[in-house]
Amino acid sequence: MGVTNLPVSPLAPKSFPELPEVGGVELTTFALGLYSGTSRDDLLVVHFPNGAAPGGVFTTSSTRSADVDWCRSALKSSEVRARALVVNAGNSNAFTGQAGIEKNRATTAAVVGLAGCLDTNVFLAATGVIGEPLPPTRVADGVRAAWPALGMPNWEKAANAIRTTDTFAKASGATTEIEGRAVNIVGIAKGSGMIAPNMATTLNYVFTDAPLSAKAAQALIARYCDLTYNCITVDSDTSTSDTLMLFATGASGGETIYDPDDPRLEGLRTKLHAVLKDLALQIVRDGEGARRLIEINVIGAADDHAARVIGASIANSPLVKTAMAAGDANWGRIVMAVGKSGEVVERDSLAIWFGDHQVAKDGARAPDYSEAKASQAVSGELVRVRVDAGVGDGQATVWTCDLTEGYVKINGAYRS
């Protein structure tokens, strides 16, 4: 298994973003050498010298990694607190049985010795090939070697260290205020294939110096995950390692806020949502082989959940995605995907738009349908699809990418 050497996605942001500093966060990266034939960094170590309130959502996969098991359990400890985060790429530590548990034990023990904390203060993640045993002390040894270099975050290095088939480093940041004090948010993410979030997806870490309790951090990350990460899909495949975590250090000062709906958090809520949406869409923009970003807006469904299911049925349809790859305004395949969703749809009042052009109305082709206008609407880097299910007031927006020959090539060539 080598590192991938894929061209950068044409949908990638022009450059790595400018990001704020986040108080209370130190980090460093290191090369464990899990990718043969390259010296790339594949280990990220984050230290919270004064701790952080953690919140997290994880894959619902029943074959989830030992790291996911560890984090879920650590978040349930009586005095939940984060002191460190250790993430490696190159091996997912999923489906590795006892060896996976031993790797985690050795890694947390190393951090406990270095940071002087409880093992439940250490959060872990791993991404890469599934089912390959990893020597138990490989990551622990790396953490010990890397630890002295901890310091001011280099976010770009951090985002690069957790990449697998990603063609670009993903990060997003924002600044807001709480009671007049500046508060910063930075998130990093990885993900390109095996993307169909269910509670969370891929590896994603958001850091803020806002003073949040662990319960508030948990409530906020879950709420905005549901509107962002849980609304994207590249290929309908759900990872065994999906993790989205928020760490709130409180270094901005001010009293700890316990209620996620506290009016003082209004700015933070808006910006956190924006950062998560930006990261989630970067993952879709880096979808394996992607050439178009597709935004699917469903209205008129029985309820919001039904709208999400209909949107996902369209977003996961190989026939819709291959038509989009070809720039073919094949709206009949949208009809098919809506029909197979299992949700209540009023066929004879169903309406569909490509961009602003209505292609279907009242259960048939729209009277003013124009093949030229419909084709134009699916020819760019961003394609907008809108569906009115004709039943109720439920709505949702789901994002995906097209399915190109590149996806097949990448996934036949790389054992990820």
Add this chain to the structure above:
Amino acid sequence: MGVTNLPVSPLAPKSFPELPEVGGVELTTFALGLYSGTSRDDLLVVHFPNGAAPGGVFTTSSTRSADVDWCRSALKSSEVRARALVVNAGNSNAFTGQAGIEKNRATTAAVVGLAGCLDTNVFLAATGVIGEPLPPTRVADGVRAAWPALGMPNWEKAANAIRTTDTFAKASGATTEIEGRAVNIVGIAKGSGMIAPNMATTLNYVFTDAPLSAKAAQALIARYCDLTYNCITVDSDTSTSDTLMLFATGASGGETIYDPDDPRLEGLRTKLHAVLKDLALQIVRDGEGARRLIEINVIGAADDHAARVIGASIANSPLVKTAMAAGDANWGRIVMAVGKSGEVVERDSLAIWFGDHQVAKDGARAPDYSEAKASQAVSGELVRVRVDAGVGDGQATVWTCDLTEGYVKINGAYRS
């Protein structure tokens, strides 16, 4: 929209099968000209001079075609009986609103005039592009033109007339006996993409001269559909026109049998199951771009339904299917697909085999894992995957094909 000119699937049977005669069935084919630039036959007209007992299962899509609506309703009429079947390719008559209903009205009226029967004795189907209005009398005119040529079935012409992106004509037949009388079964099918059956798939017609009541025909077609068509997938997309029907003419003689479990039908049940399985697998063998047929056998699930869901999760995973396309023994993706299925799985006793080689055992890579043996097992035209979920006694077998660049090419080039 032109006819496809794709090379024949490498998984196709060597030749069109030898088929028995089925008493009480006349048919002919005709060129409506729905495929521009070709003179291929695209209309199939079947006549049952003495009628037939019909049974059918149909797509569960909420955007199903007007033809599916018609057949479902005709099967509910008080004295259900078939006198004719009219199938066109080149236009699915789905999502065509009032125009779709008018096409059906004109077509049944034409048959009523020619055959001297009730309109509810006429069964209809259409396949091809979705959402393109079809002039209402186009098919009716074709039926009138074709009717005088009705005669002894040419099954190969019939199977060819209903093809869309299919690269070969699909048929299967068998002979058995009931109380010493020879009974014949012949089925024809079409399907290559938009294949993820849910109650039925694609267009599939089975004819027998066995003397069955309509209720027995209905019970038998539903039972074996569930074990064959409902266990295949090419691309997880469910068609708006899925139809599987059985017509039993009774021309073999003998008294009508009303109980599907009547001991006299034992031979017929076995052969009908075999014919349906053969047809269903021919559809997978003609999966768009397919180079390998993949048989997924799930055991040890909570129940048979859970086993089916786990099997479908594997069979529909783009990451599993692209790895198979590359002949990559990437069993970690099987672990992922099992994990995302939503069914109960005992991760730490999960076991997986490729062919006869065990690749995973007790929730980790099998001790005797051999990359060479695993690769060998996924390198041929037939790949067998076996999963033991480690929970109970439920089992199921599901069939699919690999996902190649050919699938993307075909579905970007052809508006089907």
